[in-house]
Amino acid sequence: MPTVYGSLRNDFSYKGLSLSVNIVYRLGYVFRRSSTSLAYENIIKTGQHSDYTSRWQKPGDEQTSDVPSLLYPSNPYREIFYQLSETLVEPGDHIRLQDIRLAYDFTPILNKGSRFANLTLFGFANNLGIIWRKNKLGIDPAAGASSSAQYPNPFALSFGLTANF
Known part of the structure; x- marks a missing residue:
């Protein structure tokens, strides 16, 4: 508000x-912006978000990106933690x-x-x-x-x- x-x-x-x-x-x-899903099934359902290409893919990526990697099997708590994290809060x-x-x-x-x-x-x-x-x-x-x-x-x-x- x-x-x-x-x-x-x-x-x-x-x-x-x-x-x-x-x-x-x-x-x-401030507002919370959307980001990519961390679950494969959600990416298939909702489409690929632009943050998907910025995710962690290899060691060292965490130095340049705040978007976590995708893991299989997915963990819903990990996705909730990311979606509610401060990294998605923007002015x-x-x-x-x-x-x-x-x-x-x-x-x-x-x-x-x-x-x-x-x-x-x-x-x-x-x-x-x-x-x-x-x-x-x-x-x-x-x-x-x-x-x-x-x-x-x-x-x-x-x-x-x-x-x-």
Whole structure:
């Protein structure tokens, strides 16, 4: 849970054009990233995680990797120990470009005989991406870390028209 969080929204306008930008920040927290399974049967079921290639394979690998070797037969307690270890804890601090709204107000250029009292066309983009993150692995902390496939929050784009008669 972030200890410091908030957002900054800036609104800019010029004549009939307006732009609103929302930046959110979450600071002072950590999250547990996913890693490879240490059991062959789980790797077959869930697929290979990128950490799999970094695992200990020969003596001396423990100097350059925190990912344990795979043993046969697998030991479920060994996997639980690794999955809950501190080595998978990463800083979650990040700043994100959350959304942008761009609009144009046609009201000033409508003629007096028009049926519209107000007419505005707008576009809205949400979940545009991370501006800065503290973790060096490029992981999006908001994507969740419960599985080996960390899908980012989806980008959304919408358009609209506001009309008053």
